[in-house]
Amino acid sequence: MGESRTVQEQEATRPLREDIRFLGGILGDTIHDHEGPEVFDLIERVRIEAFRVRREEVERSAVADMLDGTPTEVAIPLIRAFSYFVLLANLAEDLQRDRRRAAHVAAGEPPQDSSLAATYAKLDAAALDDATVADLLTDALVSPVITAHPTETRRRTVFDVQAEITELMRLRRRLDPGEPGFDDTELRIRRAVLTLWRTALIRLARLRIQDEIAVGLRYYDLTLYDVIPAINAQVRTALRARWPEAELLRRPILRPGSWIGGDRDGNPYVTAEVVHTAAEQAAAFAFGRYLDELVELEKSLSQSGRLVRVSADVAALAEAGYADPEVFADEPYRRALHAIRARLSATAHRALGELPEHGIDTTAVPYATAREVLDDLDAVDASLRASGDALLADDRLAALRHAVETFGFHLQGLDMRQNSEVHEQVVTELLAWSGVHPDYPSLTEAERVDLLAGELRTRRPLLGPHAQLSELATKELGVLRAAKEVIDTFGAAAIPNYIISMCTSVSDMLEAALLLKEAGILDPGTAEGAPASSVGIVPLFETIEDLSAGAATLAAALAVPVYRELVAAAGMRQEVMLGYSDSNKDGGYLAANWALYRAELDLVEVARDSGIRLRLFHGRGGTVGRGGGRSYDAILAQPAGAVQGSLRLTEQGEVIAAKYSEFGAAHRNLESLIAGTLESTLLDVEGLGEDAETAYAVLDDLAARARAAYADLVHDTPGFVEYFRESTPVAEVGDLNIGSRPASRKPTNSVSDLRAIPWVMAWSQARVMLPGWYGTGTALEQWVGDDPARLARLTDLYQRWPFFNTVLSNLAQVMAKSDLDIAARYADLVTDEKLRAEIFGMIGEEHARTVRMYKAVTGHAELLSDNPSLAESIHNRFPYLEPLNQLQVDLLRRLRGGDDSELVKRGILLTMNGLATALRNSG
Incomplete structure (x- = not known):
């Protein structure tokens, strides 16, 4: 984005610039007062020079020259300063987005795409009939799943203070200078900024998985507990009003999930104890909030029995004997609610072994299921409405009813996940110990399937109480038995799925089923009854080859009678997970x-031919290189029939905080997930019509060319791994205490074994962003050649096809964050000059080619012509990245040159933190 912005654009962004100047000024004052004028003056000189670089008034080397040789002890406050400048600029941008949305609404403009209001208008125009909608939305589900892949580098304290500043800035905007409270608000902002400056940015110790569980649950406290049930109620009401005969959404459409504490693929810290901890802490949160609400309802529903008539059901609750008859003598609703609280307290005590706050220590009979709680609350609701008090029923009571219906006793569904290789090892050991087969790995695939299918039909376990197993098998079975205990305690929804990583065959699916059977979760059935499992078996297809073979694998599994019977017992619903990370690392964007x-x-x-209902689970990361980008656009970019009223997708890293830490943002993001799901299910959004097959053929060709270009660099260029390790801070990513999982699946120098987060994050830090674009330019250029008709064909697909549009739009976003001038500084870290020149030369040529072809296909003059908000963001934030990148390179050089002091290491980690905050999608 250049400096040619219009007067109108400048006026629209004036409040943003004012906020950035105001917050930057306070930070500057804080630094001056607490670090001294010399440090402040250096920071100011660097900041001014970085902005001059952006305006192209000086060469890129200006900032590098100014920082060259900066002592480490001076570099640290510099890094901290620019990291906090970025964080406060982010905050100001978020406030600006809120203002723009408010202005849009105030102007009476039509609702924006991705809002439910806009979606309802589209559905109304489509004139769909009840039967069609009822079929397409059978068991509708939208499930954001929080995963244990944290690249959110902010510590909770920093996160909380940033939230405080946000609220204070909103308050300040509502006040005029001189108005009471204006000066006090500025003083409170100054205190908060001082707190930030005095708080360490990075953790000294790596997060434990127990910490990750707590971090995941904090989003329920911040927003999700209140937002999700409210949206569920609103969507159900809106859809039933449009199609009253369809009885839509018998279950809430939004049902959240989590992987934290259940995903043990490559994470040795997930144990049986951790599974219990994850489930129990989630349940404790739900019970605690329910009991809090019941206390408030007891206070508010104070109607006198002399003034209102209650239903027989409420009268029975009131007479249950759990409330002091003298205290609530004339208040039947209070007595009824007290009885519900007593039973819920007993339920919580039985499940958790302790009484939550606001629990009642009585001998009440526990509820068997959350449905029983809801029945009692529904009885109170019906009684209030019957006596004309619907206004009271629609307040706190309605919110509690919707919450219990949504969250049950479990709060969120905890998925289990493990790698297929581990399953094979454990099954091999179990079959050998039990005498079923001495050498399972020696069997062919067909023989494995026959053996496993037979075992799934027998009721006898493979192991007796005195079986002697390896540490691996003991741990794996312990985890699954813990899952069985969680299901028995909190209900089947507590652990809904078992995901098989690197699933390549039918036997991989049946091995997981056998382990579920051994743990008592899968019931093999009897002569009179078919087998069934409350936990769904979910194959995860990750590599490009596995994705290509995925449909054949699923079809073959459904051809195995015992597996098809399991699917039938689940209502003919089969979930399949699609992996974005390994496929990208394997074959490019x-x-x-x-x-x-x-x-x-x-x-x-396959789903259509076999008669099953398919549910896809998208393993998306925060970055474009891992499936990132706007969720609404991504949902609309799915092929026809792929959504079918159901969608699950992972939410991870800094994306979780960006989406769900603030009420308004959480509401908008969850709305967008439902809006996209409804539109993709009920409308024709692909837009290709009879042109679909020829469009697919074009992409087949483009993808093959792109993969070949990517493989030429990543897989076939000698020394590429060496270049990657030396030109990026990938080795140092493992030292950034952002998660409990190791950076690699196993010790190796192979790109394939490196986890996607450090792969993407390292390229992001070096400002190459390679996983989000490399190979695309070559594919487009080769396919178009010198043929204007072919270029016109791609332009037409870009304009008509949401998939192709989204792919190119996301590519532009990530390329706009790249900077090959800075990347060249990182390339200088590579000791082999010939290798450096060869590989960086390939990267530079492909980068230029991809930008050129993007502009040619889309017709845009700039990368972000269709995304002015991101263009403005880069305009505001990226000058702060300049010194962070320059200092990171300098510190990496010092570390690799032998200065392994703690201060140098800390400086590198601080730059990584600051850059991740600035880029906003680090992994």
């Missing part, structure tokens, strides 16, 4: 995206 689309097309066909 365009090839991975197209492999996912092709896999979905094939899976939809």
Whole structure:
């Protein structure tokens, strides 16, 4: 984005610039007062020079020259200063977005796409009939799943203070200078900024998985507990008003999930104890909030029995004997609610072993299920409405009813996940110990399937009480038995799915089923009854090859009678997870995206032919290189038939905080997930019509070319791994205490074994952003050649096809955050000059080619012509990145040159933190 912004654009962004100047000024004052004028003056000189670089008034080397040789003890406050400048600029941008939305509404403009209001208007125009909608939205589900892949580098204290500043800035905007409270608000902001400056940015110790569980649950306290049930109620009301005969959404559509504490793929810290901890802490939160609300309801529903008539059900609750008859002598609703609280307290005590706050220590009979709680609350609701008190029923009581219906006793569904290789090892050991087969790995695939299918039909366990197993098998079975205990305690929804990583065959799916059977979760059935499992078996297809073969694997599994019976017992619903990370690392951005689309097309066909209802679970990360980008656009970019009223997707890293830490943002993001799901299910959004197959053929060709170009660099260029390790801070990513999982699946120098987060994060830090674009330019250029008709064909697809539009739009976003001038500084860290020149030369040529072809296909003059808000964000924030990148390179050079002092290491980690905050999608 250049300096040619219009007067109108400048006026629209004036409040943003004022906020940035105001907060930057306070931070500057804080630094001056607490670090001294010399440090402050240096920071100011660097800041001014960085902005001059952005305006192209000086060469890029100006900032580097100014910082060259800066003593480490001076570099640290510099890094902290620019990290906090970025954080406060982010805050100001979020406030600006809120103002723009408010202005949009105030102007009476039509609702914006991705809002439910806009979606309802589209559905109304489509004139759909009740039967069609009822079929398409059978068991509708939208499930954001918080995962244990944290790249959110902010500590909770920093996060909380930032939230405080946000609220104070909102308050300040509502006040005029001189008005009471204006000066006090500024003083409170200054205190908060001082707190930030005095707070360490990075953790000294790595997060434990117990910490991750707590971090995941904090979003329920911040927003999700209140927002999700409210949206569920609103969507149900809106859809039933449009199609009253369809009885839509018998279950709430939004049902959240989590992987934290259940995902043990590559995480040795997930144990049986951790599974219990994750489930119990989630349940404790739910019970605690329910009991809090019941206390408030007891206070507010004070109607006298002399003035209102209650239903027989409420009268029975009131007479249950749990309330002091003298205290609530004439208040039947209070006595009824006290009885509900007593029973819920007993339920919580039985499940958790302790009484939550606001629990009642009585001998009440516990509830068996959350449905029983809801029945009692519904009885209170019906009684209030019957006596004309619907206004009271629609307040706190309605909110509690919707919460219990949504969250049950479990709050969130905890998915289990493990790698297929581990399953094979454990099954091999179990079969050998039990005498079923001495050498399971020696069997062919067909023989494995026959053996496993037979075992799934027998009721006898493989192990007796005195079985002697390896540490691995003991741990794995312990985790699954813990899952069985969680299900028995909190209900089947507490652990809904078992995900098989790197699933490549039917036997991989049946091995997981056998382990579920051994743990008592899968019931093999009897002569009179078919087998069933409350936990769904979910294959995860991750690599490009596995995605390509995924539909065939699923079809073969459904051809095994015992597995099809399991699916039938689950209402013919089969979930399949699609992996974005490994497919991208395997074949590059365009090839991975197209492999996912092709896999979905094939899976939809298998579902149609086999009569199952397909649910896709998208393993999206925060970055474009891992499936990131706007969720609404991504949902609309799915092929026809791929959504079918159901969608699950992972939420991870800094994306979780960006989406769910503030009420308004959480509401908008959850709305967008439902809006996209409804539109993709009920409307024709693909837009290709009879042109679909020829469009698919174009992408087949493009993807093959892109993959070849990507493989030429990443897989086939000698020394590439060496270049990657030396030109990025990938080795140091493992030292950034952002998660409990190791950076690699196993010790190796192979790109394939490196986890996607450090792979993407390292390229982001070096400002190359390679996983989000490399290979696409070559594919587009080769396919178009010198043929204007071919270029016009791609332009037409870009304009008509949401998938192709989204792929190119996301590519532009990530390329706009790249900076090859800075990347060249990182390349200088590579000791082999010939290797450096060869690989950086390939990267530079492909970068220029991709930008050129993007502009040619889209017709845009700039990368972000279609995304002015991101363009403005880069305009405001990126000058602060300049010194962070320059200092990181300098410190990496010192570390690798032998200065391994704690101060140098800390400086590197601080720059990584600051850059991740600035880029806002680090992994």
